[in-house]
Each structure stands twice: as structure tokens, then as C-alpha cells.
Amino acid sequence: xxxxxxxSVTKKRRTAVWGSPLTYALALAVAAVSIAPVAYVILGGxxxxxxxxxxxxxxxxxWVWTTYGRxxxxxxxxxxxxxxxxxxxxxxxGVVVLGVCAAFVLAxxxxxxxxxxxxxxxxxxxxxxxxxxxxxxxxxxxxxxxxSYYAVILPQVxxxxxxxxxxxxxxxxxxxxxxxxAAMIDGSSRLGFFWRILLPLSGPALVTxxxxxxxxxxxxxxxxxxxxxxxxxxxxxxxxxxxxxxxxSDTAGILAFTSLAMLPALxxxxxxxxxxxxxLQGAIKG
Amino acid sequence: MTTTNPTQSLAxxxxxxxxxxxxxxxxxxxxxTRRKWYEIVGLTTPAVVVYTMFVLxxxxxxxxxxxxxxxxxxxxxxxxxxxxxxxxFEDPIFRDALWNNAIxxxxxxxxxxxxxxxxxxxxxxxxxxxxxxxxxxxxxxVLAEVTVGIMWKLVLIRDGSVDAIxxxxxxxxxxxxxxxxxxxIIWTMLFILTWKYVGFAIILFLAGLSxxxxxxTEAASIxxxxxxQIQRHVTIPLLGPTIRIWMFLSMIGSLQVFDVLWVVAAPxxxxxxxxxxxxxxxxxxxxxxxxxxxxxxxxxxxFVISFVAALLFQRFVLRRDxxxxxxGAK
Numbered sequence: 001x002x003x004x005x006x007x008s009v010t011k012k013r014r015t016a017v018w019g020s021p022l023t024y025a026l027a028l029a030v031a032a033v034s035i036a037p038v039a040y041v042i043l044g045g046x047x048x049x050x051x052x053x054x055x056x057x058x059x060x061x062x063w064v065w066t067t068y069g070r071x072x073x074x075x076x077x078x079x080x081x082x083x084x085x086x087x088x089x090x091x092x093x094g095v096v097v098l099g100v101c102a103a104f105v106l107a108x109x110x111x112x113x114x115x116x117x118x119x120x121x122x123x124x125x126x127x128x129x130x131x132x133x134x135x136x137x138x139x140x141x142x143x144x145x146x147x148s149y150y151a152v153i154l155p156q157v158x159x160x161x162x163x164x165x166x167x168x169x170x171x172x173x174x175x176x177x178x179x180x181x182a183a184m185i186d187g188s189s190r191l192g193f194f195w196r197i198l199l200p201l202s203g204p205a206l207v208t209x210x211x212x213x214x215x216x217x218x219x220x221x222x223x224x225x226x227x228x229x230x231x232x233x234x235x236x237x238x239x240x241x242x243x244x245x246x247x248x249s250d251t252a253g254i255l256a257f258t259s260l261a262m263l264p265a266l267x268x269x270x271x272x273x274x275x276x277x278x279x280l281q282g283a284i285k286g
Numbered sequence: 287m288t289t290t291n292p293t294q295s296l297a298x299x300x301x302x303x304x305x306x307x308x309x310x311x312x313x314x315x316x317x318x319t320r321r322k323w324y325e326i327v328g329l330t331t332p333a334v335v336v337y338t339m340f341v342l343x344x345x346x347x348x349x350x351x352x353x354x355x356x357x358x359x360x361x362x363x364x365x366x367x368x369x370x371x372x373x374x375f376e377d378p379i380f381r382d383a384l385w386n387n388a389i390x391x392x393x394x395x396x397x398x399x400x401x402x403x404x405x406x407x408x409x410x411x412x413x414x415x416x417x418x419x420x421x422x423x424x425x426x427x428v429l430a431e432v433t434v435g436i437m438w439k440l441v442l443i444r445d446g447s448v449d450a451i452x453x454x455x456x457x458x459x460x461x462x463x464x465x466x467x468x469x470x471i472i473w474t475m476l477f478i479l480t481w482k483y484v485g486f487a488i489i490l491f492l493a494g495l496s497x498x499x500x501x502x503t504e505a506a507s508i509x510x511x512x513x514x515q516i517q518r519h520v521t522i523p524l525l526g527p528t529i530r531i532w533m534f535l536s537m538i539g540s541l542q543v544f545d546v547l548w549v550v551a552a553p554x555x556x557x558x559x560x561x562x563x564x565x566x567x568x569x570x571x572x573x574x575x576x577x578x579x580x581x582x583x584x585x586x587x588x589f590v591i592s593f594v595a596a597l598l599f600q601r602f603v604l605r606r607d608x609x610x611x612x613x614g615a616k
Binding site for chain 1: 322323325326329330332333334336337339340341342343344345347348351358405408409411412413414415416419421422423424425426428429430431432433436437438439440441445446447449450451454481485489492493538539541542544545548549565568569572573578581582585588589592593596597600
């Protein structure tokens with residue numbers, strides 16, 4: 001379960017020692033393969049297209065700082081950053097609120113049809129959400145939602161709900177029954193118990209599903225590609241793709257723009273790595 | 287779960303007790319049951335509505351639209367029955383797309399499993415700086431598919447940095463048309479997808495490894511087993527359930543793969559029948575060529591293949607691993 005993750009990590013760190021040279025050699029090789037292309041893109045943004053064409057694999061010489069500034073004003077970077085942020089935050093809020101309410105009922109109520117309802121939600125994990133993109137587009141078009149934030153947010157909340165409920169339910173079930181009984185004896189209703197005791201206790205699990213929802217929304221491409229045609233509403237992945245097809249000959253510009261688009265994700269990941277990893281671990285252990 | 291659940295009766299007793307303290311009108315058993323159902327319905331309805339409407343209903347519409355020839359304007363009127371499905375299976379480009387999905391599915395499992403297992407075992411060893419290396423290894427997984435696609439497209443372009451590095455190493459003979467040699471493209475894609483998603487497998491495997499009690503490996507080591515013998519005979523077998531769940535997720539992901547191929551392969555390459563998957567074929571034909579009925583038929587095929595594969599895998603491979611996490615079957 002998600003709660004076990006953090007203590008076990010810290011416990012192991014305490015006993016860390018220096019590994020053998022072979023361990024470090026292998027780890028370095030693996031790390032190099034993982035980040036070499038990323039480093040190439042970031043460094044490439046500091047070169048000119050002429051430098052890149054002359055020698056594609058060299059370091060910046062001399063360093064050019066203007067490309068990054070240029071793409072920030074030339075593209076719609078700031079608008080796209082804003083759109084991505086609004087959509088990802090709304091998706092996160094939606095999926096956490098809807099998910100925790102449903103997971104609470106599935107975890108703490110006994111009623112006929114509960115397992116059927118749970119199975120109904122988990123069906124969403126069995127088939128690819130992307131398969132339904134064409135009819136989803138038609139539906140959103142008939143609802144007059146194309147070219148609005150809602151056209152991205154609502155389906156993304158729906159796509160993310162099965163995983164959220166699968167992660168949250170065991171977490172909420174694990175909160176001891178004694179706590180609930182004590183709250184009841186003190187005159188609290190079950191909703192009062194949910195609001196005043198269970199929610200504050202589930203902070204870590206909520207952060208985990210929130211982070212997973214945020215990352216999924218931030219990286220999404222297929223759905224925005226279908227439902228956002230208005231340039232002023234485009235998200236970062238659409239922006240990166242458009243920039244790269246619009247200025248094909250401006251290699252340095254594309255590299256700089258791609259780096260800038262990566263930056264928020266990389267910063268966010270460094271900050272929330274434990275939650276992302278913990279969340280995925282929770283998902284398989286739950 | 288039946289109504290004779292002990293926790294339930296405890297809660298009921300607690301309810302009775304608190305009811306005795308507050309002699310209000312809602313103290314009867316019927317009122318409490320009614321209130322419970324209000325809460326159940328009220329709390330689950332938003333999630334049920336959003337999920338049903340945006341995940342399940344569209345799939346139903348896909349089946350309906352797939353039976354028509356339809357340009358997407360006005361209601362569909364030209365009923366063609368199964369014709370769209372037959373057309374899809376007759377189109378060599380769609381058959382190539384199916385084949386490519388199969389290559390990606392099998393290739394992802396075959397390449398990612400040993401790589402991820404090796405890296406996970408390496409990063410599961412205790413050494414200083416391990417957290418830092420883990421962070422770096424996960425980076426490809428958090429980057430957006432589009433970003434990854436554009437990045438590799440720029441790196442692999444003709445006379446780009448990969449070619450330059452190969453030449454500098456004296457391996458100029460290996461230089462290929464990574465993105466233009468039609469039979470080669472799908473393998474380039476498989477490489478990019480492996481690079482992107484192997485981090486996900488590593489995360490899951492590390493999670494599984496952290497669940498294996500130290501006592502087991504310590505006991506084996508006291509019995510004189512080498513590090514490699516411990517991994518081979520203790521750790522990897524215990525990781526079985528995690529590996530099977532990863533295989534399941536990887537399989538579903540492989541069947542719907544879209545973003546990376548869409549961004550990396552030029553549309554002209556796709557129209558020649560290379561680097562298509564079911565998903566890119568569906569979007570090209572349904573959305574961009576406005577063959578909505580046809581596109582929806584492809585969507586249904588993709589859906590049915592995924593669903594059948596998922597059920598088969600679950601029945602024959604996962605069985606008790608997930609303890610009902612995906613189906614609710616206890």
C-alpha cells in the first residue's frame with residue numbers, strides 16, 4: 001500500500017554504503033542513456049542552427065543565449081503554459097474530489113451492489129481510453145464543448161477515475177474501524193467522520209493520486225489534438241508539436257522550445273518524484 | 287460481502303447508542319437506512335456520471351456509427367452493416383498497422399523485461415547515490431510523449447547527431463535512414479518506445495523488490511548463495527506477480543500507442559503504410575479524412591482486441607495476482 005512506501009525508503013537510506021566500482025559504472029551508463037538525448041536538446045538550444053548543421057554532436061561553441069529568449073517571444077509559450085496549468089490543475093481537482101467521494105463509499109459502506117459498482121469502475125483499466133476518441137469527439141461537438149477547457153478536463157477526469165479509485169479504496173479501507181466507531185459514539189455522522197477524520201488522514205494518498213492525475217493531464221496529446229483547434233487554448237504538447245512543424249528549418253529554435261516545454265515537467269518531477277513513484281507502487285500493491 | 291459483517295453491526299450499535307443520546311425524529315432503523323442510501327447515491331453519482339458519460343457511452347456510440355457510411359455532418363443515414371469492418375481488414379495498410387501493434391507489443395515485452403529487470407536489480411542494491419541514479423533513470427518516463435518524439439526525431443534525423451556519433455566512432459557503416467527507410471521505421475519506433483517506457487517497468491519492479499523481506503535474501507546469503515544466485519532463485523521468482531502486472535499494463539499500452547508514432551513519423555510515411563498503428567490509422571482515416579463511420583469501425587476493432595487480450599491475460603496469467611483489483615472478482 002502507498003503508506004508503506006516512504007518509511008521503507010528512508011530506512012534503507014540510513015544503511016547506505018559506497019557500492020563497488022562496477023555498480024557505479026553500470027549505474028552511470030544507464031543514467032547516461034536515459035538523459036543523453038535530454039541533455040542534447042537542452043544544450044542544442046544554446047547553439048545556432050548553422051553550428052548544429054556543421055557538427056550535430058558538438059557542444060555549444062560559442063554559447064548562444066538569444067535563441068531561448070527568441071522562442072519565448074516568437075511562440076505562444078506563455079499562453080500554452082497557462083492553458084496546460086489551468087487544465088492540469090482542474091483535472092487534478094476534479095479527479096481527486098470525485099475519486100475520493102466514490103472511494104469513500106466503496107471502502108466504508110456495506111451495501112448490496114458495492115462490488116458490482118467497484119468492478120464497473122475498474123472496467124476502465126481493461127481497455128484503452130484512446131480507442132473511444134472519435135465518438136468522444138463527436139459527443140463533445142454535439143455538446144458544443146469543442147474549443148473549451150471543459151472538453152479536455154471532463155474526459156480526463158473520467159479517464160483517470162478508475163486508477164484513482166483503485167489506489168484510494170484500499171487506503172481508505174485500512175483506516176481502523178475503531179476510529180469510525182469512536183467518531184460515531186461521539187455523535188458524529190458518517191459524513192462528519194469522512195470530512196473531519198478520514199480526509200485529513202488520507203493526505204498522502206490524495207497527493208499521490210493528484211500527482212498522477214496532474215502528470216497524465218500535463219502530458220496528454222491525443223485528446224487536446226482533437227478538441228482544441230483554437231491557438232489561444234492550446235496546451236504545451238500541442239504547442240511543441242506545432243512549433244516543430246511550423247519552423248522546420250529553425251532547428252535551434254525547436255530544440256530551445258522543446259527544452260522549455262520539458263522544464264516544468266522535469267522540475268515538477270524532481271519535486272514530486274516520491275509521490276509519483278509511491279503512487280505507481282500503491283497502484284500495483286493495492 | 288454480506289450484511290452479517292461484524293463491522294457493520296458494530297457501526298449499527300454505535301448508531302443506536304448515539305441515537306439514544308439525541309432523541310430526534312430520524313432515529314428509526316428505516317430512517318437510518320434511508321439516510322445511508324442518500325449518502326451512497328449522493329457521493330458516488332458524480333463519479334459514476336462523469337465516468338459513464340465520457341468513457342463508456344462513447345464506446346457504445348462507436349459501435350453505432352461504425353455501421354454507417356458517414357461524413358460526420360447531420361445524423362448518419364447510410365447504413366452499411368459490417369462493410370466498414372470488412373473494408374478495414376481488406377486494407378493492407380490497416381493490416382500493416384495491426385502487424386506493427388503486434389511488433390510493438392511483443393518487442394516491448396521482450397526488450398523491456400530484461401533491461402528493466404537488470405536495472406531494477408542494480409538500483410535495488412544499497413549504495414550511496416542510489417536515489418540520484420533512480421531519479422535520472424525515471425526521467426524519460428515523466429517527459430511528455432510529444433516531447434520525447436520531437437527530441438528523438440531531431441536526434442535521429444539524417445546526418446543528425448546519432449549519425450555523427452556513429453561516424454566519429456568509426457561505425458559509419460551502421461548509419462541508416464532511421465526515419466525514412468520504410469521497413470526500418472517500426473524498429474526505430476520500438477527503440478524510442480522502449481527508451482521512454484522502460485522507466486515505468488523499473489519503477490514497478492523496484493516497488494515489487496521493496497516488498498521482498500530482507501530475511502529471505504539474508505538467509506540465502508548465509509547459506510552461501512552468491513549475489514547472482516540469490517537474484518536468480520529468490521528475488522526474481524518472488525517478483526513474478528509484479529512482472530505479470532507490468533506485462534498486462536504494457537500490453538494495453540502497446541495496443542493503443544499513438545503519440546510517439548504520430549509525432550515522429552511524417553504523414554507521408556504513414557500514408558505509405560509504415561509506422562502506422564491501429565490508433566494512428568484510426569485518427570488519420572476517421573478524423574482527418576472524415577470517414578467517421580470507417581474510423582469508428584477501427585475504434586471498435588481496437589477496443590475488442592484490447593478487451594479480449596485483457597480478459598485472456600487476466601484469466602490465464604494474472605489469476606490471483608491482483609486479487610480482484612482489476613475485475614473485483616474475489
